[in-house]
Amino acid sequence: MEEKKVVLRDLLLKHPADIAEVLSHLSDEQASDLLHRLYLRRAAAEPLGEMEPEESAELLSELDRTEAIKILSRMDPDDAVDLLEELPEAEQRKILSSLGRKEAEVLTDLLAYPPDTAGGLMSPEVVALSLNMTAQEAIDLLRRRVEEAETVYYAYAVDEQGQLQGVLSLRDLALAQPETRLSSLLMREVISVPVEADVEEVARLFDKYNYYALPVIDSERKLLGIITIDDVIDVIREEATEDIYGMASVPIEERVDTTWLSSLRMRLPWLYVRLGTALLAAVVVGVFEETIAKVAALAVLMGVIAGQGGSAGMQTVTIITRGMALGELEPRRGWRLLAKEALLGIVNGLVIGATVGIITYLWKGDYLLGVAACLAMLFVLVVGGVAGVAIPLGLRGLGKDPALASGIFLTTVTDVLGFGFLFLLARLFLPGFK
Amino acid sequence: MEEKKVVLRDLLLKHPADIAEVLSHLSDEQASDLLHRLYLRRAAAEPLGEMEPEESAELLSELDRTEAIKILSRMDPDDAVDLLEELPEAEQRKILSSLGRKEAEVLTDLLAYPPDTAGGLMSPEVVALSLNMTAQEAIDLLRRRVEEAETVYYAYAVDEQGQLQGVLSLRDLALAQPETRLSSLLMREVISVPVEADVEEVARLFDKYNYYALPVIDSERKLLGIITIDDVIDVIREEATEDIYGMASVPIEERVDTTWLSSLRMRLPWLYVRLGTALLAAVVVGVFEETIAKVAALAVLMGVIAGQGGSAGMQTVTIITRGMALGELEPRRGWRLLAKEALLGIVNGLVIGATVGIITYLWKGDYLLGVAACLAMLFVLVVGGVAGVAIPLGLRGLGKDPALASGIFLTTVTDVLGFGFLFLLARLFLPGFK
Numbered sequence: 001m002e003e004k005k006v007v008l009r010d011l012l013l014k015h016p017a018d019i020a021e022v023l024s025h026l027s028d029e030q031a032s033d034l035l036h037r038l039y040l041r042r043a044a045a046e047p048l049g050e051m052e053p054e055e056s057a058e059l060l061s062e063l064d065r066t067e068a069i070k071i072l073s074r075m076d077p078d079d080a081v082d083l084l085e086e087l088p089e090a091e092q093r094k095i096l097s098s099l100g101r102k103e104a105e106v107l108t109d110l111l112a113y114p115p116d117t118a119g120g121l122m123s124p125e126v127v128a129l130s131l132n133m134t135a136q137e138a139i140d141l142l143r144r145r146v147e148e149a150e151t152v153y154y155a156y157a158v159d160e161q162g163q164l165q166g167v168l169s170l171r172d173l174a175l176a177q178p179e180t181r182l183s184s185l186l187m188r189e190v191i192s193v194p195v196e197a198d199v200e201e202v203a204r205l206f207d208k209y210n211y212y213a214l215p216v217i218d219s220e221r222k223l224l225g226i227i228t229i230d231d232v233i234d235v236i237r238e239e240a241t242e243d244i245y246g247m248a249s250v251p252i253e254e255r256v257d258t259t260w261l262s263s264l265r266m267r268l269p270w271l272y273v274r275l276g277t278a279l280l281a282a283v284v285v286g287v288f289e290e291t292i293a294k295v296a297a298l299a300v301l302m303g304v305i306a307g308q309g310g311s312a313g314m315q316t317v318t319i320i321t322r323g324m325a326l327g328e329l330e331p332r333r334g335w336r337l338l339a340k341e342a343l344l345g346i347v348n349g350l351v352i353g354a355t356v357g358i359i360t361y362l363w364k365g366d367y368l369l370g371v372a373a374c375l376a377m378l379f380v381l382v383v384g385g386v387a388g389v390a391i392p393l394g395l396r397g398l399g400k401d402p403a404l405a406s407g408i409f410l411t412t413v414t415d416v417l418g419f420g421f422l423f424l425l426a427r428l429f430l431p432g433f434k
Numbered sequence: 435m436e437e438k439k440v441v442l443r444d445l446l447l448k449h450p451a452d453i454a455e456v457l458s459h460l461s462d463e464q465a466s467d468l469l470h471r472l473y474l475r476r477a478a479a480e481p482l483g484e485m486e487p488e489e490s491a492e493l494l495s496e497l498d499r500t501e502a503i504k505i506l507s508r509m510d511p512d513d514a515v516d517l518l519e520e521l522p523e524a525e526q527r528k529i530l531s532s533l534g535r536k537e538a539e540v541l542t543d544l545l546a547y548p549p550d551t552a553g554g555l556m557s558p559e560v561v562a563l564s565l566n567m568t569a570q571e572a573i574d575l576l577r578r579r580v581e582e583a584e585t586v587y588y589a590y591a592v593d594e595q596g597q598l599q600g601v602l603s604l605r606d607l608a609l610a611q612p613e614t615r616l617s618s619l620l621m622r623e624v625i626s627v628p629v630e631a632d633v634e635e636v637a638r639l640f641d642k643y644n645y646y647a648l649p650v651i652d653s654e655r656k657l658l659g660i661i662t663i664d665d666v667i668d669v670i671r672e673e674a675t676e677d678i679y680g681m682a683s684v685p686i687e688e689r690v691d692t693t694w695l696s697s698l699r700m701r702l703p704w705l706y707v708r709l710g711t712a713l714l715a716a717v718v719v720g721v722f723e724e725t726i727a728k729v730a731a732l733a734v735l736m737g738v739i740a741g742q743g744g745s746a747g748m749q750t751v752t753i754i755t756r757g758m759a760l761g762e763l764e765p766r767r768g769w770r771l772l773a774k775e776a777l778l779g780i781v782n783g784l785v786i787g788a789t790v791g792i793i794t795y796l797w798k799g800d801y802l803l804g805v806a807a808c809l810a811m812l813f814v815l816v817v818g819g820v821a822g823v824a825i826p827l828g829l830r831g832l833g834k835d836p837a838l839a840s841g842i843f844l845t846t847v848t849d850v851l852g853f854g855f856l857f858l859l860a861r862l863f864l865p866g867f868k
Contacts, residue, residue, distance in 0.1 A: 210664035230644035240674030248752035256757035299733035323690035
């Protein structure tokens with residue numbers, strides 16, 4: 001915005017991530033003009049690889065196709081695929097058919113893997129060494145391949161069938177005596193990632209083992225590619241954003257700089273979903289309209305009681321779904337968690353129920369109303385705790401993402417049951433209804 | 435649990451992270467016994483470094499002090515400091531005074547940095563090369579230092595004053611001709627981290643630039659240490675957990691395996707905070723008890739209306755706080771965001787207000803009640819949007835973490851104002867009160 005005229009020479013000295021930042025702050029026209037000038041200096045591919053794929057795809061489609069194709073072929077294949085995935089299929093096919101045959105093949109293979117799996121994350125540009133090389137021969141090979149390889153901090157050794165046999169770090173290689181054979185430097189116990197593994201599982205492996213890169217293999221242990229830790233950081237941040245957004249029913253594509261019209265289109269459907277669940281709870285209240293007309297204090301209590309159930313339940317939901325995301329929740333623990341949360345619900349319910357019961361009695365001087373408030377609070381806190389475990393576990397059992405929908409289900413359950421139980425108690429207990 | 439007797443020989447072949455996992459699944463007694471046996475094989479330090487500091491500190495304090503001190507001195511200093519921070523101060527001092535003088539100094543220096551800053555995250559074990567070395571000399575130096583250095587994927591060059599002058603990767607070094615001088619291999623434009631930088635800022639730098647390590651400097655550009663990307667992954671996951679927990683008022687220490695009594699102690703205070711805010715809203719409802727007794731339908735509507743305000747406001751809060759955490763929110767954009775959310779509130783409010791107004795009319799046949807519901811919905815959705823921007827920005831302005839408290843403030847505002855406005859409208863509009 002500030003920088004009306006970007007001086008190309010200064011810009012070229014910067015890190016590609018900084019150039020990417022400049023590009024995404026310019027107007028569409030200025031950005032495509034700058035990208036064109038970067039292209040002429042062979043400096044367009046790297047910054048594009050640093051941008052969000054939606055952004056880079058939009059920017060690239062502003063250029064004429066021959067330029068776009070040249071830039072794409074200079075990008076790292078994993079970044080190029082992320083970008084291609086954002087384009088309409090017809091455009092994808094046109095670009096793939098204009099690329100060199102080998103390049104097109106690599107990209108077509110990568111496009112076949114779902115984006116949220118190890119295959120969608122990996123780069124195929126991995127150097128495979130053979131077991132009987134010496135350290136020096138390996139270094140010489142890596143030196144020749146340094147330009148295209150995704151990383152040479154690790155190198156993997158394969159047998160004649162292409163099956164992964166071991167790993168060695170460039171550190172070990174560079175620091176070893178030159179004539180040492182790879183087979184004696186090799187670590188045979190390689191942590192590897194199955195190509196179909198979920199990205200969350202990949203993130204957990206990196207988090208646990210602290211490696212900078214992991215090899216990706218197919219079901220026959222053939223080496224397919226490599227995933228580097230910097231790509232995993234993006235995944236972890238994105239997964240966290242997804243989970244946080246899920247809790248508040250925010251559409252996953254929205255960011256602070258989304259235009260208001262797109263925000264409206266994305267948020268309104270969610271607000272209608274919420275409205276639907278709120279109306280469900282309202283129907284319960286509506287059924288007891290007469291009861292409320294007689295004892296208006298119930299209208300005061302109902303929000304407090306159902307709200308506490310929702311709050312306590314959301315604490316449970318949050319701990320369970322986060323535990324799942326971090327891989328800390330062992331599947332067979334379901335029953336123990338349920339028992340724990342039920343117990344917590346009872347104790348919390350007695351303590352908070354007594355508090356609310358006493359406040360109600362002090363306010364209205366009606367001890368039966370106080371007892372009703374206390375019991376309803378106890379009930380709704382147990383419901384919140386139990387539903388807080390059952391809903392996310394149930395959603396996961398059905399193959400759904402528990403972070404996305406648990407909150408809506410939970411508050412519906414605590415509202416409906418909380419209101420219903422309070423009003424039922426009132427009808428049973430309070431003298432006016434006898 | 436399953437493995438009653440852990441076979442040490444098999445275990446020693448495993449990755450330290452796997453050994454750490456075994457340790458944290460054993461009973462206290464079995465774990466300290468295994469740790470002792472690992473210690474005898476000089477294999478206790480690495481698994482301890484892979485555990486959560488609270489866990490490893492507890493485990494270490496089970497051993498006798500001389501063993502504990504030997505293990506600590508073999509740990510990476512950044513891991514050792516994380517562990518020390520979990521111990522009582524008296525214990526910390528005793529351990530530090532029993533360590534070798536140089537080791538104690540390093541740890542004391544590190545302990546002085548707040549844990550949530552770059553200083554608290556860094557390792558001081560960085561190899562500093564001097565500018566006029568050759569590539570071969572640098573490799574030889576690194577080879578001698580490989581055991582103690584935190585990473586030699588990058589090496590940093592400093593001048594005589596210890597000031598950071600440039601960076602080169604081991605990859606460049608290993609692949610360069612041996613006689614090349616460092617000064618010609620060096621990248622002078624080094625991205626570095628100020629020692630007092632917040633960990634979230636550190637995470638952003640790693641996310642943006644995709645480096646595997648970054649050097650940490652003081653205000654005079656002196657090289658103090660190095661932060662590696664694997665430590666940043668932990669930080670990113672922890673920050674995400676904190677933000678997610680904050681949204682649901684879950685105490686930050688709680689995990690799926692926390693005992694029920696600790697969970698109770700941690701969650702109950704939060705439930706009381708929520709109860710306090712709910713009672714505040716209840717007071718507003720209580721003021722209008724008579725109004726409700728006359729038009730019980732208001733009790734049905736009030737939850738729907740305040741709930742929508744809360745839902746819409748939480749969408750806004752979530753986008754704003756996540757944008758802050760990811761560093762995507764530029765400070766001077768506050769007013770534009772406020773305008774955008776106010777506009778969204780008006781449009782959402784008209785659409786959803788009309789829906790609810792019509793439903794109300796169809797239900798009660800009272801068009802004035804429908805109009806009141808529609809206007810109250812419009813009002814509360816504008817309030818939700820505006821407060822959804824103002825609360826997190828305000829909290830940040832006060833130096834508080836917006837992710838932790840925004841939700842509670844927001845729902846209090848939408849409840850109190852939503853209820854209040856609906857009842858006021860009812861008194862003004864509805865014939866019964868004229």
